[in-house]
Amino acid sequence: MIFDFRLEGFAAADAESSQTHSGAWDCDITVLSEYHHTTGTDSVSYYAAYDHNALSLAGDEAPQIATLLVTRDLARTIYTMRAEYHASLPFAQAWLVERGCPQDVFEHDSDGTIGPADEATALIGDRIRASASRYSVLDIWTFYDEDSGLARERGTLARDTLAQRNPIRVFLELHGANRTYTVREGAFPDEDTARNWLEDRSTPLPPAPEDHPAADARRERVALARSSGAPRVEACGLDTLPAPSTSTVQQPGPGRSR
Template identity: 30%
Template sequence: MPSSPDFRLDGYDAVNDRVAEQFWQHIDIEATELTVLAEHHTDDQRHSYYVLHNGAVTWGIPGEPQLVALHLQRDVKARTFRFQHEQLPLVPMAQSWLIARGCPKDAIALRPDTGTDPADEATRVLEDRLTSDGDHFALVTSCTSDDDPDRMQITVLLAAIDENAPLRFRVLLEEVDTEHGTHTLREGGFATYEQATAWWQAHWSGDDVPLPTAQTATRRSAPSAMPGLPAPPVPRTGPTR
């Protein structure tokens, strides 16, 4: 069964007061709401990697990502630690973020009793690409909607770092089938930001608009938002209060 995190920090102190305060604000204060979806620890105990689900987000700002990628770094001689973390919308993006920080890909797979299964081969292929490929895209915005248990979905807007990349803007759409315990993930490609956000707004208005085919592989998305690009409005169908 999914479990609460053991950060393996007994006997360790934060490397300084600033790190201690940030760890409390971003991780420890909501530790009882965090569920471990995947974790890996190096044999020398210097590094721990976690994919966590934060149940507290459901009660926060509508649409916020519910996953946390956490990388703990320990100085085993000094008995101190520091950390990096990122709030991300999709499991492959969290795995990718951790892999970029030294976690082996085959060590951070989800636990067998956790989450939903890919519904088809297209989902598996796209998730593998998101997990494995280079940092060619940046996260612009995302929306996680879990207010309707029969229509749980996550939308993600990415932008290529290379402004001359074909179909520079990508939308990822994950839809969860809670009845069968599966999910699908699809990718759409757009030449302009305006086209991408027009699809986004139509989709969240309830229109049945298909995603245009993305012919170029989506790469792993960097965590920071692209400067100068406003995020599309968050739909009002956000998580349940």
């Protein structure tokens, strides 16, 4: 089923937009969320999608979470479409926030998704979503379970531009039982040291040294939500989606650059 990006009657403003739109049509994608739409002279839409063909196109470690930003110039009936791939949903949401999507649209659970296993996981997700351009992503990967085809580990290697020491960060998202996932952040002095740890993993992941003041604010918000009966504030996982397709597609997916 082809998703309707509401571009009927619009022409692509540039070659990148045309290629990204064609890639989205050619790929087997599932739009997970239409997070936000603006109105006015320019209509902007923010999407998160799941690319079922990522494995067959880019190999066993290919990330499958894509974000798409669609801007429609209503006066000139032209559009731009930009896309990016991510290993985890919080980094995908941060990409959208940096491009104008309101952060509060991510504050609610979605039925059929998995949630964070502990408070540390939820806090890291909150911080990544609010990070704007704080983290410069260096590499991403996803390891899959051979039997189910679902993700068992998602990883992001990034540079923390605000860190005073050990600026290279590894975010490991591990998926376990009971429909939960755990995220841990490791800190390294340089990229080579981080990559060596990822290859070896014989020692514990060295923890990030900073204290994060967002923790107290989030605990207060969660406590208030629970006491009022409001929906829990949780990050969402994607492993309840069907196993990725193994069919071969000749064209690259939308905006794949990694």
